Amino acid sequence: MFDVIRKYVARLGLSARTGAPTEARPRGYNLFEAAAAYVAARARDDQDGVEEASSWVSPEALSFGVGELASRAVLALAHERSTSPRAVARDLLGLPAD
Template sequence: MFGAVRKAWRSLVGTVGVPENGGRDGHAHNLFEAAAAYVTAYAEDDQERLDEAAGWVSPEALSFGVNELACRAVVALAREHRRPPQDVARALLGLPAAS
């Protein structure tokens, strides 16, 4: 099963495009750099940086990267607070605890 996931991951990463001119500093950005910059800009309400990060990779790749960032953040917070990931995710979204 994990072999299939790794194969799909390699396929996705291999097909994720970056604009030919790369990022603003001339190097190509990967989907995780784009996701981190996008989420940070969104949290800081910086529309210019948000638009820039959104242009680094395809919308599909950005969506995947943001989702991966969210998952990793929930897991890290759950470990830090010794709580189940579901409780942390619900708390971050302002939802009541699951019964």
């Protein structure tokens, strides 16, 4: 699962708006960059990274970004596994199949 997230985060290396590398822009973080950094830090159990990413945007924006990232990850895994997003989500959470 984390491979899918890592691949997605790697694709975020370009700005969605300008197509320019993120390093070429002034360092202002958007909610998706913050969410990607936050989730990656949580996966590594990196508390300093979690705190840093949390400071980039408001808690509400971070929550929205994490939710969007989760949705996209579940859809990517469902496509990869040729199964439904519901089945993938239940499997990731350790819930019994429907």
